[in-house]
Amino acid sequence: MNWKYHSLAACCIVLLSACYKDKGNYIYEKREEITVSGIASTYDKVSLQDKITINPEVTSTDPGARFSYWWGIYETNVQGSAPKVDTIGREKALDYLVTQSAKGWVLVFGAKNEHTGVSRIVTSSINVTTRFTRGWYVLKDDGTGSDVDLFLTPENIEPASKLDNVFSLVNQRKIDGKSMLFAFYSNYKSNVTGVMSNTRALFMLTDKDASVVNINTFREIHGLGGLFYETVPVKKPGSICEANSSNFFVNDGQLHSLYGMSANVGLFGGRQLRDDVNTPYYLSKYFLAYVFGNPFFFDERSSSFVSATGTGSVMSNVTDAEGTEMPANRNNKELLYMGLKSTNPFSGVALFRDKTDPSLKILSTIKPENYSLKLVNDTLDAAEQIYRAERFGSVIADENILYFSVGDKIWSRNLSNGVEQLQSTLDGEQITFIRHLKYSGSGAEQPFSFNYVLVGTTAGGSYKVRAFRKSSGNLATAPDFVMEGAGSAGDVIYMAPPVSNYTYSNTY
DSSP: OHHHHHHHHHHHHHHHHHHHHOOOOOOOOOOOOOEEEEOOEEEEEETOOOOOEEEOEEEEEETTOEEEEEEEEEEOOSSOOOOOEEEEOSSSSEEEEOOOOOEEEEEEHHHHHHOOOOOOOOOOOOEEEEEETEEEEEEEEEEEEEEEEEESSSSSSOOOEEEOOOOHHHHHHHHHHSSEEEEEEEEEOOHHHOOOOEEEEEEEEEEEEEEEEETTTTTTEGGGGSSHHHHHHHHEEEOOOOTEEEEEEEETTEEEETTTOOOOOOOOOOBBBBSOOOOOOOOEEEOOOOTSSOEEEETTTEEEEOOOOSSSSSSSEOEOOTTSOOOOOOEEEEEEEEEEETTTTEEEEEEEEESSSOOOOOEEEEEEEEEEEEEEEEEETTGGGGGGGOOOEESSSSSSSSEEETTTEEEEEEETOOOEEEEOOOOTTTTOOOOOOOETTHHHHHHOOOEEEEEEEEEEEEEEEEOOOEEEEEEEESEEEEEEEEEEEEEEEEETTOOOTTTTTOOO
16 A cells, blocks of 8 residues: 555645745845955974065955955974964065074964954965074173074085074073183983983083073073072082083082983082081182092182092092192182193193282192193293283194284294294284184094184174184184174084084183
8 A cells, every 4th residue: 555655645636736836036145255365374484584575465245345464373293282473564565584493383464354344364384494403592781682694504504594593583682791601412311302311512611690491492491590499699600521421510619510311301419518617718710620530629719729529429539649839728829710721631731829829920830630630830030921811712622722912913822842933913803703714524524524623803893703724823814704793792603413412612
């Protein structure tokens, strides 16, 4: 009987259709279409160097369209929360300097027809890379605040372009004080990646503050106030160095250490004591240290050398090695300069002035033997140029030469025989530093390897850093290149991906 029911249902459908009259009076409103062109799907940009420059075409099927626009950018792969979109423009044309860190980002463009309220959103991928890991960094100041200029070296060691004030551009502030010293460590611990691990970290010291940044992004990891477990009462950096698997930081004459061979969070401990009875001390900013040896510091109060370990709370006493010509303890001397000469064998050079007779100046070669020092003295004559020296730069592991400045002139002194030679005259410029840097050997890339004596000067509110080649201790007549910028330069360092804490030995 089922066929009867199916036939009846079919007849009912036919009858209903016959009763319906189609008047054919349809009215549909076509949906507005907004078209955006001129925006690529992907952009590759270098942070703090490249701009995103786009002027898209926006059209609508609405004849009365009046558009408003906005641009935004947000980070991809955000874990645990919704991505935050930062607005970077409200005009149709975008001309935006990329300041984001090296990772993936999304660029967003929005166009809204104010006449109809209809909007169109277009997104693009932004692959942000960084040039922070390759180039010459110059630490400079304007007399009250310090910043960093980056000279980019994309093809060889000679700079091709420059980024001004990268520290303040990334961190929105300058470092307080006058520039003094760079130091780089590839084994410094931080949680910039989300977990505590080794970080390629660049330290910058001024006479009133310090900062350590992640070299991949140049974002600050810690300022001086955040570098210690205990808040330091006075911000007065002296030096930072690495020795015996530890980092040592001198602030306001007091020594703080950070042992690198155990779990740590990148913070320096409390001040080390001078001895078991906590005798007052004040360490000079000058130091003698390298990665595998014991560090040596000079206590200005007692005119004595001291050493230290990264795990101890009391500094180590230094004794006299056999044959020394000056005692390591209570020698009644003021330390005018001390710098590293060689790591193998470990040695240094220092200039002293007698506290009782200030006209007596002594140039000493320092030869450490464990926790003992052998000092070999060269008493200076007032007629010698080095007697009036103002800035110093020791040559590390090459010739037995010490460079120094008198006025606008660079001199060299052969530490083996005392011969002095005029190397360069810099036309009335004030010399601010002399530094020997070498990036060579199996770890250095050939297009970028170098061996330079770098001389910083200032005149008229601007600085110059000249890169001189040397041959048998003599500087070339003209530098290979000159880096220039605003302010006064305090130090220079070259960074590249293979550079590690073993590449350069910290010294003044």
